[in-house]
Amino acid sequence: MSKILVFGHQNPDTDAFASAIGFSYLAKQKFKLNTEAVALGQPNEETKYALDFFKIDSPRVIKSAASENVDTVILTDHNEFQQSISDIKELTIWGVVDHHRIANFATTDPVFFRAEPVGSSSSIVGRMFKENQIEIPKRIAGILVSAIISDTLLFKSPTTHPSDRTIAQYLAKIAGVDLEVYGLELLKAGVNLASKSENELLSLDAKTFPLNGQNVRVAQINTVNIAEILTRQNALEKAMKSESEQNGYSDFILMITDILNSNSEILVVGENQSKAEAAFNVKLQDNRTFLKGVVSRKKQIIPQLTEAFE
Amino acid sequence: MSKILVFGHQNPDTDAFASAIGFSYLAKQKFKLNTEAVALGQPNEETKYALDFFKIDSPRVIKSAASENVDTVILTDHNEFQQSISDIKELTIWGVVDHHRIANFATTDPVFFRAEPVGSSSSIVGRMFKENQIEIPKRIAGILVSAIISDTLLFKSPTTHPSDRTIAQYLAKIAGVDLEVYGLELLKAGVNLASKSENELLSLDAKTFPLNGQNVRVAQINTVNIAEILTRQNALEKAMKSESEQNGYSDFILMITDILNSNSEILVVGENQSKAEAAFNVKLQDNRTFLKGVVSRKKQIIPQLTEAFE
Numbered sequence: 001m002s003k004i005l006v007f008g009h010q011n012p013d014t015d016a017f018a019s020a021i022g023f024s025y026l027a028k029q030k031f032k033l034n035t036e037a038v039a040l041g042q043p044n045e046e047t048k049y050a051l052d053f054f055k056i057d058s059p060r061v062i063k064s065a066a067s068e069n070v071d072t073v074i075l076t077d078h079n080e081f082q083q084s085i086s087d088i089k090e091l092t093i094w095g096v097v098d099h100h101r102i103a104n105f106a107t108t109d110p111v112f113f114r115a116e117p118v119g120s121s122s123s124i125v126g127r128m129f130k131e132n133q134i135e136i137p138k139r140i141a142g143i144l145v146s147a148i149i150s151d152t153l154l155f156k157s158p159t160t161h162p163s164d165r166t167i168a169q170y171l172a173k174i175a176g177v178d179l180e181v182y183g184l185e186l187l188k189a190g191v192n193l194a195s196k197s198e199n200e201l202l203s204l205d206a207k208t209f210p211l212n213g214q215n216v217r218v219a220q221i222n223t224v225n226i227a228e229i230l231t232r233q234n235a236l237e238k239a240m241k242s243e244s245e246q247n248g249y250s251d252f253i254l255m256i257t258d259i260l261n262s263n264s265e266i267l268v269v270g271e272n273q274s275k276a277e278a279a280f281n282v283k284l285q286d287n288r289t290f291l292k293g294v295v296s297r298k299k300q301i302i303p304q305l306t307e308a309f310e
Numbered sequence: 311m312s313k314i315l316v317f318g319h320q321n322p323d324t325d326a327f328a329s330a331i332g333f334s335y336l337a338k339q340k341f342k343l344n345t346e347a348v349a350l351g352q353p354n355e356e357t358k359y360a361l362d363f364f365k366i367d368s369p370r371v372i373k374s375a376a377s378e379n380v381d382t383v384i385l386t387d388h389n390e391f392q393q394s395i396s397d398i399k400e401l402t403i404w405g406v407v408d409h410h411r412i413a414n415f416a417t418t419d420p421v422f423f424r425a426e427p428v429g430s431s432s433s434i435v436g437r438m439f440k441e442n443q444i445e446i447p448k449r450i451a452g453i454l455v456s457a458i459i460s461d462t463l464l465f466k467s468p469t470t471h472p473s474d475r476t477i478a479q480y481l482a483k484i485a486g487v488d489l490e491v492y493g494l495e496l497l498k499a500g501v502n503l504a505s506k507s508e509n510e511l512l513s514l515d516a517k518t519f520p521l522n523g524q525n526v527r528v529a530q531i532n533t534v535n536i537a538e539i540l541t542r543q544n545a546l547e548k549a550m551k552s553e554s555e556q557n558g559y560s561d562f563i564l565m566i567t568d569i570l571n572s573n574s575e576i577l578v579v580g581e582n583q584s585k586a587e588a589a590f591n592v593k594l595q596d597n598r599t600f601l602k603g604v605v606s607r608k609k610q611i612i613p614q615l616t617e618a619f620e
Binding site for chain 2: 114
């Protein structure tokens with residue numbers, strides 16, 4: 001049987017890696033598929049910490065399916081084509097496991113598609129192991145629980161669903177870690193930002209959203225100190241403008257998220273600042289504003305922007 | 311909690327009814343939702359037979375969600391907006407359970423979406439009861455197994471998945487019916503066509519597909535005698551042309567399917583007959599041709615047409 005590649009979105013975060021690794025393993029057991037988990041980018045510091053902790057080799061980074069001689073793929077933690085592999089429109093999609101909105105996605109044949117409005121794709125993958133009574137290896141449980149911690153900011157994000165905590169506790173037990181202790185270590189590993197260039201910061205977790213004909217880039221940086229990041233505001237704005245020109249983004253929004261206190265500062269450059277202001281009912285000052293209680297791009301930024309752009 | 315309406319596609323078949331009835335019940339138990347199963351059209355003869363057999367009241371037929379003062383819906387057995395309720399674009403979609411291709415569908419927020427390439431949406435609903443260890447009432451098991459029999463033509467259609475038979479056997483046991491005996495009675499109930507007008511025949515199971523800017527209508531009639539239907543070819547073509555003019559279909563394709571021998575005659579009227587010929591590698595004679603072994607619109611007609619129209 002020819003190989004099926006399993007991968008998360010571009011600029012992969014821990015859930016993009018973990019859901020691909022977990023679902024690739026599950027698909028071998030349950031659907032007897034010949035799968036390989038790969039990635040569309042290098043792991044970030046947090047993901048590296050989790051992969052190292054559970055002694056998992058980092059998946060290969062690939063550029064296109066064609067260059068791998070593969071024509072069938074499985075998408076995890078994303079479904080929108082512009083967030084996927086470069087040649088997605090040429091490929092057969094076997095299936096999708098995701099927890100985001102569904103958009104810019106279509107198939108010509110019926111496919112496997114499982115999306116749920118929960119905190120993490122890895123949460124869904126974890127429950128699929130249970131539902132199908134498939135034993136979870138320790139390392140797989142470890143990377144899946146890492147992704148749930150990462151996406152829910154240890155269950156503090158408003159995207160957290162009660163089932164996330166339940167499955168995380170189950171997985172943590174198999175992985176042999178204490179949720180709180182390991183969780184804080186993991187989150188701290190992800191916020192070691194001082195050594196990174198502006199372009200690196202902007203690509204840690206960035207996605208493009210087509211909103212009513214405009215391409216809006218929304219990046220997120222998790223930190224324990226918003227002020228520290230803001231000392232680099234000028235250089236960040238310059239990099240955001242330069243990336244926008246190169247890639248045709250009408251707007252670039254950077255969320256700088258305080259993961260301990262669950263707030264974000266947003267920095268906005270581009271043609272539609274007034275739409276961003278309308279979306280969040282704020283006035284930008286010096287291109288930025290503080291959004292109290294906002295930590296989730298998916299739930300607290302994109303739906304509001306989508307409405308403001310319509 | 312405000313009410314959520316659950317319904318299958320327009321021109322509902324047995325699976326559209328059964329998956330809505332089954333998932334509505336399941337959603338009450340599992341997600342504590344206040345659901346009501348409704349329908350976007352009257353039940354056909356086969357569906358009526360199944361509803362009567364299991365003493366289920368036929369769900370109410372509704373025209374729009376707005377007229378019901380409802381803003382949230384669950385779609386079963388379809389996802390494409392043009393096959394759904396008239397005001398679908400104004401509504402919040404809580405979730406989808408389906409076994410068709412995914413297209414012309416989008417949400418602004420994460421949703422529950424479960425699609426699998428199996429023979430029947432009711433097959434997925436049936437398995438969800440098992441996965442979640444929710445007891446299935448006899449009447450729900452009965453309508454679900456009816457839909458699986460209907461969609462798979464008693465497991466003879468190429469859309470049949472091994473899991474369809476497994477879950478159907480399980481459901482038949484709960485429903486207290488013999489699969490083969492009840493199955494043949496059910497399928498025969500659906501092919502009592504002599505009393506129907508041409509327009510009624512064309513709306514028994516019809517869907518519209520946007521193919522590269524054209525709207526192609528594909529209807530299907532199940533029968534045990536193709537020749538009997540073909541005695542009405544002229545009147546059928548007239549009705550197909552008239553419906554196309556009224557609704558802006560570029561093409562109207564009618565599948566007349568012999569459910570005992572698993573073949574179809576297709577009748578094609580419209581602007582793109584040559585594309586239909588290319589899709590199936592045939593020459594139409596008198597606007598029609600015989601397609602050996604073809605019984606599935608979803609698997610043996612739509613993907614081929616999609617390619618030919620590109």
